[in-house]
Amino acid sequence: MTLRKAIPALALIALQSQAATPAAPPLDLRIQYYSKAITPEGVTREVRYEETMLRRPGHVWVTRVLPPQAATTHAADHDHSVHKHFNPVLLPRHVQLAGDKTQLEYIDTKNKEVIAVPQGEYGNVDFDGSWTNAYYLFDPKIVQTMPFLQRPSTVPGARWRELVRNGSFRRVLWDEQRQIPLVIESGDQAATVFHRMEVQAEPKLATSLPWQQLKGYSQRDYGDFLD
Amino acid sequence: MKHTLIAAALALGFANVANAAGEAKNIIFFLGDGMGPSTITASRIYKYGEDGSLNMDKLERTARVKTYSYDAQTTDSAPSMAAYMTGVKMANEVISMSSETVATSPSKDVNGNLGVNNCAAGNGTAAATILELAKAKGKAVGSITTTELTHATPAATYSHICNRNAQYAIAAQAVPGGAGYNTALGDGVDVLMGGGRNHFTPYNATTNKAGRADGRDLLAELAAKGYTVAGTKAEMTAAPNGKKFIGLYSSKSHLEYELDRTATPPVGEGATQPSLAEMTVKAMDLLSQNANGYFLMVEGGRIDHALHGTNAKRALTDTIAFDDAIKAALDKAKLTDPTLANTLIIVTADHDHTLAFNGYGKRGNPILDINRDYKTGQPSKDADGNTYTTLVFGNGPNRPNLRTNVDSTTALGDNYLQETGVRLSSETHGGGDVKLFATGAGAKTFKGTIDNTKVFTLLKSAFGF
Numbered sequence: 052m053t054l055r056k057a058i059p060a061l062a063l064i065a066l067q068s069q070a071a072t073p074a075a076p077p078l079d080l081r082i083q084y085y086s087k088a089i090t091p092e093g094v095t096r097e098v099r100y101e102e103t104m105l106r107r108p109g110h111v112w113v114t115r116v117l118p119p120q121a122a123t124t125h126a127a128d129h130d131h132s133v134h135k136h137f138n139p140v141l142l143p144r145h146v147q148l149a150g151d152k153t154q155l156e157y158i159d160t161k162n163k164e165v166i167a168v169p170q171g172e173y174g175n176v177d178f179d180g181s182w183t184n185a186y187y188l189f190d191p192k193i194v195q196t197m198p199f200l201q202r203p204s205t206v207p208g209a210r211w212r213e214l215v216r217n218g219s220f221r222r223v224l225w226d227e228q229r230q231i232p233l234v235i236e237s238g239d240q241a242a243t244v245f246h247r248m249e250v251q252a253e254p255k256l257a258t259s260l261p262w263q264q265l266k267g268y269s270q271r272d273y274g275d276f277l278d
Numbered sequence: 279m280k281h282t283l284i285a286a287a288l289a290l291g292f293a294n295v296a297n298a299a300g301e302a303k304n305i306i307f308f309l310g311d312g313m314g315p316s317t318i319t320a321s322r323i324y325k326y327g328e329d330g331s332l333n334m335d336k337l338e339r340t341a342r343v344k345t346y347s348y349d350a351q352t353t354d355s356a357p358s359m360a361a362y363m364t365g366v367k368m369a370n371e372v373i374s375m376s377s378e379t380v381a382t383s384p385s386k387d388v389n390g391n392l393g394v395n396n397c398a399a400g401n402g403t404a405a406a407t408i409l410e411l412a413k414a415k416g417k418a419v420g421s422i423t424t425t426e427l428t429h430a431t432p433a434a435t436y437s438h439i440c441n442r443n444a445q446y447a448i449a450a451q452a453v454p455g456g457a458g459y460n461t462a463l464g465d466g467v468d469v470l471m472g473g474g475r476n477h478f479t480p481y482n483a484t485t486n487k488a489g490r491a492d493g494r495d496l497l498a499e500l501a502a503k504g505y506t507v508a509g510t511k512a513e514m515t516a517a518p519n520g521k522k523f524i525g526l527y528s529s530k531s532h533l534e535y536e537l538d539r540t541a542t543p544p545v546g547e548g549a550t551q552p553s554l555a556e557m558t559v560k561a562m563d564l565l566s567q568n569a570n571g572y573f574l575m576v577e578g579g580r581i582d583h584a585l586h587g588t589n590a591k592r593a594l595t596d597t598i599a600f601d602d603a604i605k606a607a608l609d610k611a612k613l614t615d616p617t618l619a620n621t622l623i624i625v626t627a628d629h630d631h632t633l634a635f636n637g638y639g640k641r642g643n644p645i646l647d648i649n650r651d652y653k654t655g656q657p658s659k660d661a662d663g664n665t666y667t668t669l670v671f672g673n674g675p676n677r678p679n680l681r682t683n684v685d686s687t688t689a690l691g692d693n694y695l696q697e698t699g700v701r702l703s704s705e706t707h708g709g710g711d712v713k714l715f716a717t718g719a720g721a722k723t724f725k726g727t728i729d730n731t732k733v734f735t736l737l738k739s740a741f742g743f
Contacts, residue, residue, distance in 0.1 A: 090663070174589055278354045
């Protein structure tokens with residue numbers, strides 16, 4: 052389970068609050084994920100990766116930051132087969148809010164294709180279907196239910212909160228003004244598992260939005276990649 | 279006296295041979311796409327418990343089937359189904375063609391869809407299918423599925439093409455009198471059902487982006503040829519006997535998984551889609567109007583798709599829906615043919631997957647749950663002290679960067695993806711043998727470990743062709 056998946060799963064346990072969600076501004080983000088586990092055999096395993104994220108009203112666009120050597124491989128190599136190679140991790144993920152419905156698609160820039168994922172297949176691409184989780188990275192209503200933590204924050208308007216239950220914890224440094232977690236930490240109190248997600252907002256917003264650059268792209272469906 | 283006994287024995291022997299051939303007036307061929315032995319066992323436990331039986335388990339005759347294709351140890355659905363339908367081994371991605379046919383991918387049309395068929399005229403020759411042979415003998419024929427109607431398995435019954443992905447060309451092969459029609463279908467397949475209207479209807483930049491670039495409305499053409507055209511369960515139910523029928527129950531892509539079709543509220547277009555059992559019974563109603571008998575192929579096609587995603591829950595629920603369709607067919611057939619003296623029912627799969635049944639779990643432990651020790655009932659642990667599920671896959675997308683405990687609630691969730699050994703973006707098929715079950719007229723010839731091409735020979739023999 053990735054950290055991105057682990058945190059909302061834990062968060063769902065928390066009680067829902069009645070607090071209204073403040074308006075959330077557009078943001079360009081850089082997100083670093085880190086996980087560490089220590090096994091009973093004395094092995095420490097660590098994982099790091101990064102993503103960038105654009106959020107605008109009705110749109111979230113997430114891209115994995117890839118190392119330079121990854122440019123020689125491709126997520127959907129249609130030169131060899133049109134239905135067997137589809138790795139959603141490597142393709143930009145575009146989540147849209149259309150009315151009250153969340154829509155998910157992946158963008159294959161090499162082949163100029165938009166690959167729509169129907170709701171029934173969300174699980175197969177590690178998407179929980181929640182617009183709130185996609186846009187805010189953590190449900191603001193759940194944040195409001197978490198007790199404050201006496202841990203200093205260097206960011207004005209951001210405060211730590213923590214919830215501990217059954218030997219597990221999750222802590223959030225929540226930026227009230229920008230409606231985004233700056234840090235999420237979770238794990239067990241025995242210190243065998245630890246996850247950390249760190250979010251940095253870019254100083255300026257991008258003016259060229261990738262979902263507006265898809266003219267001429269053909270439409271594919273997740274099912275096209277199943278044999 | 280001795281001569282008399284020998285003569286009697288010989289006569290009996292000849293009678294047995296004669297009975298083995300040509301017994302079946304009707305054949306229903308059930309194909310669970312990707313439904314390997316472990317999937318069958320897991321589905322049985324999921325629905326009926328360890329000591330229970332699926333409907334397919336109750337069929338009297340069994341065999342194991344080798345599934346390798348002309349060029350691969352592990353087949354895809356195109357050559358494996360085509361081997362059943364034609365008796366010919368062909369290369370992966372090829373649909374009902376001669377062995378030397380080279381799979382050539384289609385290319386994009388002006389709208390970016392795979393509408394340009396690149397199969398050259400000299401690239402192989404068509405291999406006759408059991409559906410075509412049945413049609414030529416005056417029987418009614420049908421092909422129904424939970425996938426797109428143009429997907430590999432149903433396509434292998436009624437079309438011939440060098441690449442399974444040329445779905446717009448495959449659709450055209452089903453339209454009597456139209457450009458690209460497969461004339462071996464005579465006056466047309468009598469019953470067609472599945473999903474994917476987009477392959478049959480014209481491109482529209484707003485409403486049908488995955489539509490046909492040639493502007494043809496194949497459904498209108500089929501209607502002009504006397505077909506009833508249905509888009510929903512209600513329209514299917516209302517369709518009259520005595521006419522050919524095509525039912526496409528999704529605007530594009532496949533029908534919903536059974537778990538989603540029956541959800542509250544149903545997912546996607548599930549609210550208007552029939553179950554596979556309902557489709558099967560309707561198809562039998564329509565086809566049985568022909569006094570010469572019928573051939574019907576029924577595919578549970580989305581078992582395979584859920585397995586590719588390593589989503590065992592959807593795979594098992596689709597397997598149960600497939601098994602329910604078998605029960606519905608048996609009940610329906612026995613209304614007019616109580617001993618199945620005239621009807622052969624075959625159930626098999628086209629290939630395996632990499633689903634594995636894992637650990638020493640306790641009897642009664644939910645099959646989708648974390649594994650619990652058969653002696654203590656406590657969660658089983660891996661070498662790092664973490665829990666794990668009973669069902670896992672050899673490869674697929676969910677190989678965690680860091681393995682941690684799997685909790686029971688998560689494992690039992692609709693969207694839980696079983697963990698995998700080798701990390702691949704999509705789980706692959708498996709190359710192991712699959713099961714075959716048979717009952718009714720001619721069923722006794724299905725036995726032993728046989729090649730998938732032999733199934734075609736036995737079907738033909740059962741029909742007396």
